[in-house]
Amino acid sequence: MILRIQALGKEVIKIQICQTRGFASSSRLRKEPFKILFCGSDEFSVASLKAVYEAKDLWQSIHVLTPHETRVGRGGKNASAKDSEKMYIPALKKYAEELGLERSVMPFMAEVKTPRNVFRKKPEMLPDFKLDDRDGWTPPEPFIQHDPSHLLLTASFGHIIPAHILNLFSENQRLNVHPSLLPRYRGAAPIQWTIANGETETGVSVQRLVDRQRGIDGGELLGVTSGIEVPEDATYRSMLPPLAEEGGSLLVRVLRDIMEGKEKPVPQDTTLKSRAPKIGKETTHIRWREHNALQLDRMHRGMSHQQHLWTELHGNVYRFPDWTYLREDQVPMYLTSIKEADHNPGKAWLDKSVTPPRVLIACVPPGIGEDKTWNQHVKQGHSWAEVKTIWPVGKQHPISVKDWWNGLPNMERKRNWVLFKGRRFLNGEEQAEGE
Numbered sequence: 018m019i020l021r022i023q024a025l026g027k028e029v030i031k032i033q034i035c036q037t038r039g040f041a042s043s044s045r046l047r048k049e050p051f052k053i054l055f056c057g058s059d060e061f062s063v064a065s066l067k068a069v070y071e072a073k074d075l076w077q078s079i080h081v082l083t084p085h086e087t088r089v090g091r092g093g094k095n096a097s098a099k100d101s102e103k104m105y106i107p108a109l110k111k112y113a114e115e116l117g118l119e120r121s122v123m124p125f126m127a128e129v130k131t132p133r134n135v136f137r138k139k140p141e142m143l144p145d146f147k148l149d150d151r152d153g154w155t156p157p158e159p160f161i162q163h164d165p166s167h168l169l170l171t172a173s174f175g176h177i178i179p180a181h182i183l184n185l186f187s188e189n190q191r192l193n194v195h196p197s198l199l200p201r202y203r204g205a206a207p208i209q210w211t212i213a214n215g216e217t218e219t220g221v222s223v224q225r226l227v228d229r230q231r232g233i234d235g236g237e238l239l240g241v242t243s244g245i246e247v248p249e250d251a252t253y254r255s256m257l258p259p260l261a262e263e264g265g266s267l268l269v270r271v272l273r274d275i276m277e278g279k280e281k282p283v284p285q286d287t288t289l290k291s292r293a294p295k296i297g298k299e300t301t302h303i304r305w306r307e308h309n310a311l312q313l314d315r316m317h318r319g320m321s322h323q324q325h326l327w328t329e330l331h332g333n334v335y336r337f338p339d340w341t342y343l344r345e346d347q348v349p350m351y352l353t354s355i356k357e358a359d360h361n362p363g364k365a366w367l368d369k370s371v372t373p374p375r376v377l378i379a380c381v382p383p384g385i386g387e388d389k390t391w392n393q394h395v396k397q398g399h400s401w402a403e404v405k406t407i408w409p410v411g412k413q414h415p416i417s418v419k420d421w422w423n424g425l426p427n428m429e430r431k432r433n434w435v436l437f438k439g440r441r442f443l444n445g446e447e448q449a450e451g452e
Contacts, residue, residue: 048276050075051168051190054160056082056123058107061261062172065194066109068265069170070116075272077166080157081113081120084175121157123176160185168192168272171226172264175205180228189275189282191226194268195234196260197293198243199224200285203234204293208260211293212251212319213312219245219256221264223271225282232290237282240271252318296323303328305363305437310380310400314342325408328363328437335437336408338415343377343401352377352401363437367422368403375403376418378437 053076055066069075087105113120155161160169162185169191171178183191197207199222204210211219220243225236242263247256274280294300301316301324308316317326317340325336345353349370365378380400408415422430429435 047278049166050077051272051276052077052159052164052166053079053168053170054082054156055079055109056169056171056174056176056178057109058084058175059173060108060257061194061196061264062109062174063112064258064261064265065170065172065268066112066265068269069272070118072269072272075269075276076168079118080160081109081118082123082157083107083110083113083120085122086110119157156182156185163187169226170194170268172268177229177233178226183226183228188225189239189280192239192268192271193224193226193234193236194264195222195224196264198222198241199234199238200287200290202291202293203232205295206320207293208253208256209293209296209319209323211247212253212256213316215311215315216247218243219247219260221245221260221267223264223267224285235285235287237284239274239280239282240267242267250318253320253322296320298324298327300324301326303363303437306381308380309383310378310402311342311383313380313402314340327410330435330437334410335421336410336415337404338406338408339404341403343403345399345401348377348401352379361436364434365437366434367418373405373417374419374422375405376407376422378402378404 053069055062055069057063057066066079066081070079084107086107110120110122160167165187167186167190169178169183169186171192172194173196174193195207196219197203197211198220202210208219220241222238222242223240224234224238227236245259245263271280301320303313303326305328313326317337321338321340325338326340327334327336329335349368352366362379362381365376368375368377378401380402382400405418406415407418407421409421425435
C-alpha cells in the first residue's frame, strides 16, 4: 500500500490511498494513452475534465457527452416563447467547446418516478433518469465496441448509465469521481447532504462504475482523498471549488496508476454506507415539529442554490431566501421570557428593534424528531432563526419581511405574530402537522 500525504493550506491534510497489485507479472507493460468518453454537466465535472485535459500524456482523444440544454425559469419545459432565450447550457459543454473537443448530447432519457411520503397534499414524485435501452442508443465513435484503450469517465453526470454501455469498457476503465468519502453519501447530492448533516470533514473518491443492481455509487474504490474541512459556515458554492479541484487531481493520479498497472480496487465497507438523495421540493419543506433552527440553517446553506426552505400560511406557500440560526442570547428578551407554551414551533414575530426589520421564528430544540414529539418535550426550550426576506410563490422576486407583514390580515398585524403550519400526506390521507 502506498500512502500519500499532502498538506493543503495550514490545517487540512489530504490522504490518498493507492493500493497496488500486479496482474500477469510485476513488470506489467505500460498501457497506451486512453481514448476517453467523458460524461458530465456542471462545474465539478469541468474541474475533472480540465485536470485530465492538461495531463496530455494520458490520452489520445477526448469526446465529451453532456445533457441536453434545457429551458429554465418559471415555465420550465412549458415556458412561454418570451422565455425561450432562458436556457440552461451545461458548464461542461461550454468548456469542451472552448477546448475544441468533440462533443455529443445525450439522447432522451427514460424517466422513472418514485413516490415519497411527504408533508403536502400529494406525494412528490422524484424522477430518476437513465439512458433508454429500448432506443438502441450507442455511444459515439469509436466507443461502439470494446477496445483496451477506451476509458469511460463520469463526474457529476446526474444520469444512470445502463449495463450494456458499461460493458463496452474494461472494469478498471469505467470510473466516476464522487465528492464524498464513499461509502458515505452515495447518491446525487453528496455535497448538499454533507453540509445539511453538519459534517466537519469530507473528501472525494474515484470508484469503478458498476451496474445499478449493485447499488448506486457502489463500485470498488481506486483512490480516496480525505481530510477536507467543512467550515461551520460552509455553503454548497463554497465547498464545490475545493472538492472539484481535488477530484480532478485525484482522478489524474488514479489514471496514471491504471496506465502503469499499479491499481488495486478496494471494496467499499457497506456497513458505513449512507445516502445522499436528490434534492426535491419536499426536501426543503419545513417540518416545524421536527426541524430545529440549526438543522434548517444547514439545509439552507447546502440546498438553497437548488431549493429554498419553504412553508405554508393561510394556504399560501412562502420561501425563505435567507435563513440565519440565532443563539438564544441573540434573541430579544421579550421573546425568550415568554412562557414555553406560547412558543409553538413555527411561531413568528416581527422585530422592529433592528433596521431593517426582521422576522424571528421559534423552532423546536435539538433532539426533537419523529420519535420525540414537540408536545412531549415542550419544556426543553427552543431554537431560533431570523429571516429578512420572504418569497411568496407566484412572485418574481423576494420581498422584505416588512412589506410582507404589512400585507397580512389586520388581526395578525395587531397581535404581532403568525403561526406557520405544515401538512403531511401519510397513508393516503392528509393530516395537520403534529397529529
